[in-house]
Amino acid sequence: MTLPLALATLSQLDRTGFDAAVGAVFEHSPWVMARVWERRPFADRAALRAAMQATLASAGRDEVLALILAHPELASKAALRGELTEDSAREQAGAGLSACSPEELAEIRRLNDAYREKFGWPFIVAVRGLTRQDIIAAMRQRLPRSADEEFAEAQAQILRIADLRLDALLA
Incomplete structure (x- = not known):
């Protein structure tokens, strides 16, 4: 996969490709971006950030603590x-x-x-x-x-x- 990625390309990736591209942005916690993937497509960078925020907001306290x-x-x-x-x-x-x-x-x-x-x-x-x-x-x-x-x-x-x-x- 060529980096940097276009946001449109990121939105179109299957789960495996998405995880490979951005799964490590949350330290040792690929589950976060795996859940963000479920919120695709991302209209823009703000939508991607909102998906990340919503994912953390919907996670349980124990998950966030981990x-x-x-x-x-x-x-x-x-x-x-x-x-x-x-x-x-x-x-x-x-x-x-x-x-x-x-x-x-x-x-x-x-x-x-x-x-x-x-x-x-x-x-x-x-x-x-x-x-x-x-x-x-x-x-x-x-x-x-x-x-x-x-x-x-x-x-x-x-x-x-x-x-x-x-x-x-x-x-």
């Missing part, structure tokens, strides 16, 4: 070992997370630990366009929030990540 838990922690040991998906590794490197100073790395890990302890899932933010300092500031800002606020924010950030990944795939 989607959240499928995301890696930022600047984690898994990242240092090269165990992230290609998309996650590229996004984290683009935000400079692979070049943290020892102090920044310690602060991000401390905040990751505090966040996971409080909420039970990893801190998620669409890192594209952010600096390490922006990410640390966001972690500090979001840590005092309630679990319901952060559950909703994690979903919004996941949708933003998926949007950015789709932009790279679509013409």
Whole structure:
């Protein structure tokens, strides 16, 4: 399949082709785009995004929690070992997370630990366009929030990540 794809082409793909083309835009969760496929055709990019939003909105809390838990922690040991998906590794490197100073790395890990302890899932933010300092500031800002606020924010950030990944795939 030739990338980037035209949206019209994406709308016409059978389920197997659709899954192969865009199934990975939600981290380790191909079920999301498999359900989005059922909402075809997509008149435009906004319709595709609306289908993604509706799919997440209709998913059960346990499914959404599994989607959240499928995301890696930022600047984690898994990242240092090269165990992230290609998309996650590229996004984290683009935000400079692979070049943290020892102090920044310690602060991000401390905040990751505090966040996971409080909420039970990893801190998620669409890192594209952010600096390490922006990410640390966001972690500090979001840590005092309630679990319901952060559950909703994690979903919004996941949708933003998926949007950015789709932009790279679509013409």
